[in-house]
Amino acid sequence: MKTTFKLSAVALTLILSATFLFTSMKPAEDGGYDWMKNRLNASKAFTIEVLEAMPAESYDYKPNEDQRTFAAQAYHIAYSIDYFRRALEQGAGAQWAPGDENSKTKEELVKWATEKFDDINKFILEQESNDAFTAGVMSYLDHNTHHRGQIVTYLRMKGITPPSYR
Numbered sequence: 001m002k003t004t005f006k007l008s009a010v011a012l013t014l015i016l017s018a019t020f021l022f023t024s025m026k027p028a029e030d031g032g033y034d035w036m037k038n039r040l041n042a043s044k045a046f047t048i049e050v051l052e053a054m055p056a057e058s059y060d061y062k063p064n065e066d067q068r069t070f071a072a073q074a075y076h077i078a079y080s081i082d083y084f085r086r087a088l089e090q091g092a093g094a095q096w097a098p099g100d101e102n103s104k105t106k107e108e109l110v111k112w113a114t115e116k117f118d119d120i121n122k123f124i125l126e127q128e129s130n131d132a133f134t135a136g137v138m139s140y141l142d143h144n145t146h147h148r149g150q151i152v153t154y155l156r157m158k159g160i161t162p163p164s165y166r
Contacts, residue, residue, distance in 0.1 A: 006034065014072065023050060029128060031128060031149070032129055033124050033129060033137070034125065035124070036137070037083060037125060039119045040120075040125070042112070042166045043117075043145075044121060047113065047117070047129070047144060048110060048113060048114055048117070048154065049163035050152055051077075051110050051151075052065070053155055053160055053162055053163060054070050054154065054155060055160075056077055056106040056107070058070065058158055059071040059105070059106050059109075060102075061154060061158060062154075063153075063154065070082060070151055071101070071106070072102050073102070073150055074106075074109040074110075074151065075098070075101040075102070075104060075152070076147060077099060077113060077144060077147050077151075078112045078113040078116050078142055079098045081113065081117060081119075081120050081140070081144065082116050083096055083098075084140035084143070085116070085119055085120040085123055088120075088123065088124075088136045089123070095104070098124075113162065120140070134136075
């Protein structure tokens with residue numbers, strides 16, 4: 001029996017809202033997120049390497065009919081980074097409207113993801129620490145890791161050795 005799970009925009013908004021509602025807004029004593037800079041940079045670099053590893057002609061690959069194509073996964077990653085950036089700033093008011101996940105080329109997706117990583121990393125590093133924001137950052141990183149892990153398996157299914165984890 002095959003089970004699929006799709007997180008709707010409403011569910012994602014509810015998860016983010018609950019994260020913000022049930023965590024403290026007390027500022028951390030260290031004052032910022034400089035301690036996270038290396039982790040943010042590593043997440044960006046590793047994800048971009050994974051996107052680069054798949055040949056452009058295989059961006060339409062998907063393991064089965066129920067899964068996204070590699071291109072759609074890459075699109076989802078980049079769009080989600082943008083969404084989490086807006087949600088971290090705006091809270092539950094951030095709109096989820098991704099558009100056509102198969103609309104961009106490899107080159108466009110790599111460029112877009114790079115820009116979105118740069119935007120969110122800069123934004124995070126400019127913030128004062130607090131528990132609610134930290135919880136949101138952790139959700140963002142977990143989400144990215146989840147989808148990056150999925151496309152690493154796509155690479156393996158195509159016989160491509162993925163970049164080494166960092």
